[in-house]
Amino acid sequence: MPRWGMVIDLDKCTGCGACIIACNSENNIGLSDPQLFREGRSIRWMDILTIEEGEYPDVKKKIMPRPCFHCDKPPCTKVCPVRATYKGDGGLVGQIYPRCIGCRYCTTACPYTVRYFDWYVPYWPSEMMATLNPDVSVRPKGVVEKCSFCHHRWQKAKELARSENRDMREDDYVPACVESCPGKAMYFGDLDNPQHRVTVLSKSRRASRLLEDLGTEPKVYYLLKGE
């Protein structure tokens, strides 16, 4: 069984936002508007954090794409009363929308605040309804959702491989954000495969993970600024 993980090279990321757009349309994420944004209710499974450091005139601005980290020891799944969120095959932390009771305990337990709640029924203009991705379920109101590492793409890749009578090749499955990144700043693959690029990069001296000291063991590595 693979252990899917991601490496994001911050030196290569230009902050163009292609990953956000790709994710939104891949995963049928409801449209936001300025009002929702102000209320802190827009949903972005993949987001770009902007971090300003220092004070004028010595200001630095950093950007950082941020999906769900699919922690190996996820605090979010631990607290769910109904196992609507769980760590499943491939180390992916999944979400069962038809089971979630919307108690939002997982959202408060995730130290990275990457879980989102459907405050309303998601909305799209009618023209967009026809372009929804049939592989991803549209969430009802009142449940929690989050980045799935495009889990459905893995299913599809496995089925394709089976229909072609071959083993799944490692690069058959990449999430939409990784695929769309024009700067090739993101890598995706099996962290247990010592030959794979993600594994090699995740051991690089530049590699680091967010809030590593919490012991959540996130499976997303950031490559910090090179020397």
Added chain:
Amino acid sequence: MADEKVKTIGEDPDDILLEPIFKTGRGFYITVGILLAIVAWAGIAYMSQLIWGLGVTNLNRPVYWGMYITNFVFFIGISHAGTLISAILRIAKAEWRRAITRSAEIITVMVLFIGAANPFVDMGRPDRLLNPIIYGRFQSPLLWDMVSITTYLTASTVYLYIPMIPDIALIRDRSEGKIRKLVYSILALGWEGTPLQWKVLERLIAIMAIVVIPVAVSVHTVVSYVFAMTVQPMWHSTVFGPYFVAGAIFSGIAALIIAMAVLRKAFNLENYIRRVHFENMSLLLLVMTLLWFYFTFCEYITTFYGAEPVHMAVFWEKFSGRFSPYFWVMCITCFVIPFTILCNKKTRTITGIVIASVSVTIGMWLERFCIIVPTLANPRLPYDRGNYFPSWVEFSEMAGCFAGFILLYVLFTKFFPVISIWEIKEGRKKSVQEVSERVESYLPGLKNEPERAD
């Protein structure tokens, strides 16, 4: 009591306690009407939430929990007054308890319904109410909550009911209407007041009084675990269990004092609920005020000295940031006001004690709010910052909770006496003698001193 003859109202001094059951005044209808209107309003507000989703609240990312969860912790806290206080007083053989245990126990049972309703109001998918039972995971602290609250509700209902049986039988004997008589005879479980029945009754009360204490302590400990089991700043704290339990008893005593004052006025019970009751309860309240201060001090001083940035972010938000108004009002209402009033003999009048209790009730609500919201608004990663102020729907639900609680209480007083009649009678008959015997038994140099072998 066993040989009590059937009497009509007016012959017994304790009949004033039965009066609200047999006579219904205008005041009752007006009160019930107003309360029903508020509850209905909360119902309408809730409908809007059902139709549009939790978007009608002002919750957001990252403040995912707000007023509803605050109310949950607050009302469950209030529930600690009744059963716990009554059990402790019974076990300690405090004679003055007789007039107030019942009213305290009613608070517990009624407020538990209200408290337990709040997480359901907070649920995004109330239609999946049964999922925690079907798919329940016992690793989740929410399940611990469900179990301990259900146990507490059951235990305190039994604990309220058992000592009520002789009084129910009394009402049964006095009732005339057919249906009424039937209902009360069923509830009285064939109580005739035989010596065996008395023995069983007293035994059961003694057992239940001991059983409910650990259950009550477990309830608020587990409520605190909902927060303490996560790694969020200032939640992940070992002091939370005892801190929550102490806070719960604190707010519970305050609520009981307010209830005593209202009952005394509404039903003319000045003869039963006297100054001594307020005085004794106020001393308990004073002790809890100090204990609350001690816990709060422990909690904040360790955070401050540890000085970890993620915790300090929350700390400063409470001390001088956006949540400082709530925090300082909490300090004033939970400590400064009650401490000043209760420390001073001149201000420790019944009015003063009631004012202190109202202040504590407000303060303890704010305390729950100050524990939940500032932490969520300042998560570990400094990129998501939130703010929160409840919406009209949330305020309506809170009003509905208070009205619903009072309504349940008022309806209860319509059917059952708020003061345990038989315990008062028993007290009159036995306690004076018992207490003097007890005192004699532990004071040396009095008559009848038995030879001591040990």
